Amino acid sequence: MTLPLLLAAGGAAAATPDWVRLAYLVAGICFVLALRGLSSPASSRRGNAYGMAGMGIAVVTTLVTHDLASLPEILVAILLGGAIGLTVARRIAMTAMPQLVAAFHSLVGLAAVLVAAAAFVNPGAFGLLDAGGQILTVSRIEMALGAAIGAITFSGSVIAFAKLNGSMSGAPILLPARHLINLGTIAAIIAMTIAFALSGAGGAGESPLFWIILVAAFAVGFLLIIPIGGADMPVVVSMLNSYSGWAAAAMGFTLGNTAMIITGALVGASGAILSYIMCRAMNRSFISVIAGGFGQDGGGGGDKGPALDRPYKAGSADDAAFLLGQADKVIIVPGYGMAVAQAQHVLREMTDLLKGKGVEVKFAIHPVAGRMPGHMNVLLAEANVPYDEVFELEDINSEFAQADVAFVIGANDVTNPAAKTDKSSPIYGMPVLDVEKARTTLFIKRSMGGAGYAGVENELFYKDKTMMLLADAKKMVEEIVKALD
Amino acid sequence: MDFISILSIFVLACFVGYYVVWSVTPALHTPLMAVTNAISSVIIVGALIAAAAAGSPLAKWLGLAAVALASVNIFGGFSVTQRMLAMYKKKERKG
Numbered sequence: 116m117t118l119p120l121l122l123a124a125g126g127a128a129a130a131t132p133d134w135v136r137l138a139y140l141v142a143g144i145c146f147v148l149a150l151r152g153l154s155s156p157a158s159s160r161r162g163n164a165y166g167m168a169g170m171g172i173a174v175v176t177t178l179v180t181h182d183l184a185s186l187p188e189i190l191v192a193i194l195l196g197g198a199i200g201l202t203v204a205r206r207i208a209m210t211a212m213p214q215l216v217a218a219f220h221s222l223v224g225l226a227a228v229l230v231a232a233a234a235f236v237n238p239g240a241f242g243l244l245d246a247g248g249q250i251l252t253v254s255r256i257e258m259a260l261g262a263a264i265g266a267i268t269f270s271g272s273v274i275a276f277a278k279l280n281g282s283m284s285g286a287p288i289l290l291p292a293r294h295l296i297n298l299g300t301i302a303a304i305i306a307m308t309i310a311f312a313l314s315g316a317g318g319a320g321e322s323p324l325f326w327i328i329l330v331a332a333f334a335v336g337f338l339l340i341i342p343i344g345g346a347d348m349p350v351v352v353s354m355l356n357s358y359s360g361w362a363a364a365a366m367g368f369t370l371g372n373t374a375m376i377i378t379g380a381l382v383g384a385s386g387a388i389l390s391y392i393m394c395r396a397m398n399r400s401f402i403s404v405i406a407g408g409f410g411q412d413g414g415g416g417g418d419k420g421p422a423l424d425r426p427y428k429a430g431s432a433d434d435a436a437f438l439l440g441q442a443d444k445v446i447i448v449p450g451y452g453m454a455v456a457q458a459q460h461v462l463r464e465m466t467d468l469l470k471g472k473g474v475e476v477k478f479a480i481h482p483v484a485g486r487m488p489g490h491m492n493v494l495l496a497e498a499n500v501p502y503d504e505v506f507e508l509e510d511i512n513s514e515f516a517q518a519d520v521a522f523v524i525g526a527n528d529v530t531n532p533a534a535k536t537d538k539s540s541p542i543y544g545m546p547v548l549d550v551e552k553a554r555t556t557l558f559i560k561r562s563m564g565g566a567g568y569a570g571v572e573n574e575l576f577y578k579d580k581t582m583m584l585l586a587d588a589k590k591m592v593e594e595i596v597k598a599l600d
Numbered sequence: 601m602d603f604i605s606i607l608s609i610f611v612l613a614c615f616v617g618y619y620v621v622w623s624v625t626p627a628l629h630t631p632l633m634a635v636t637n638a639i640s641s642v643i644i645v646g647a648l649i650a651a652a653a654a655g656s657p658l659a660k661w662l663g664l665a666a667v668a669l670a671s672v673n674i675f676g677g678f679s680v681t682q683r684m685l686a687m688y689k690k691k692e693r694k695g
Contacts (some may be wrong), residue, residue: 225668233650389632
């Protein structure tokens with residue numbers, strides 16, 4: 116039997132033509148290939164092209180198979196949104212990527228809410244009515260779920276955006292009995308979804324339950340994120356990434372659309388895996404992150420006491436330049452402080468000079484070095500650091516023992532040996548970079564006061580092998596560059 | 601399509617997602633988030649259906665608003681991903 120015959124046979128039974136369903140399947144496969152391309156930087160650009168092709172196929176297929184009466188309005192909406200999106204994408208600073216991603220998540224969430232609401236108001240357009248003119252029970256569950264997850268994604272992402280953008284304090288806001296309120300609201304949403312599904316009366320847009328579910332879900336998203344501290348934002352952004360995927364999948368169920376279901380599952384899985392990786396990198400359980408409250412009390416730990424007057428070894432840019440110039444192997448450990456000081460470009464100049472002197476230079480990245488998964492890699496790539504000189508924690512940690520200099524810039528907690536030795540430390544068990552194993556550790560820090568993000572003292576500062584370079588990161592590296600020249 | 605067929609596609613896609621995402625190199629986790637953001641805007645399909653359908657002006661406007669929002673994400677997401685990926689370069693071998 117030939118393919119067209121098969122297609123024709125199938126087409127008689129289904130409402131949607133088979134070529135349309137195949138087109139959506141192709142779009143879904145393009146999205147799988149888009150993610151697959153990201154397995155290496157070399158194939159990643161082709162992957163992105165697959166993604167765009169998939170989206171093009173999905174949009175064009177939908178447009179040509181539906182009534183074209185409102186095509187002008189639709190094109191205006193696409194052009195308007197597209198222009199805003201392109202402008203933002205061109206202008207955004209790489210340091211602001213976490214905020215941008217949070218903002219984009221909120222848009223996906225809101226779009227899901229709007230689509231679910233449109234399906235509820237005009238179910239006939241989506242083919243969701245039964246013979247009696249009622250919305251199908253299974254469709255009611257799917258649209259309520261899609262709307263609820265979309266709403267949680269939206270309000271949660273807005274709060275995450277505000278915290279990351281500094282428009283709102285990163286400190287956790289703890290309501291009394293917040294767990295009870297959150298669990299109660301979620302339970303109410305589930306109960307209302309069941310009631311909505313079973314309610315006999317109410318066809319298109321009649322049941323008020325749908326709107327109540329929506330409002331409750333907006334509240335949950337808000338309540339879930341406000342108690343989570345700034346240090347846990349990488350997990351939150353990943354988690355919201357996952358939610359936006361599940362929202363798309365739920366809407367895919369409503370429409371019986373393969374492209375949406377495949378994409379939703381991919382994005383949902385992606386966000387969940389990234390959340391897991393971030394939690395593992397901080398040695399925190401997902402539950403404890405969601406429960407919130409971390410980082411508000413300055414941490415505890417066995418070595419709290421007044422640390423300011425403890426002896427430490429301070430050095431100058433010339434000392435640092437000498438040590439770096441004499442080294443055979445230098446490992447640089449960048450943290451978010453480097454990005455805040457905008458020191459990445461001058462840091463790359465420094466590594467170029469060192470390489471010119473025959474020094475082997477590598478970068479060591481902790482998974483939570485930036486504000487979102489992989490953030491530090493993007494910042495280094497922007498400063499033209501070749502990606503094959505940048506290594507992940509597990510790939511480079513054994514090399515510190517052979518390094519002459521470990522150069523820590525703008526990082527703190529991720530180098531703290533207390534995570535390995537001090538059971539009373541709040542960061543105990545977190546995987547850290549073994550910088551203390553290098554012959555010398557150079558540590559750039561603005562001043563001796565002020566602990567890291569987690570509020571924990573770092574014993575490394577007071578070791579004999581450590582030289583503290585107390586200055587603004589960018590200025591210090593600039594001076595080292597001058598001294599090396 | 602009946603519910604079980606859709607569910608089968610969904611469950612299998614979750615497995616595909618699981619294995620594909622674990623194979624993504626950690627250096628590209630930020631572009632991964634940006635591109636997943638862009639592709640999750642495939643929800644625009646639903647928005648287009650709502651915007652194109654006759655019968656309810658409210659649903660049409662909801663749909664159009666969703667089309668605009670999803671478009672921000674699609675164009676913004678793919679373009680920012682492309683911008684990031686263009687920055688990843690290998691070591692220059694001196695020739």
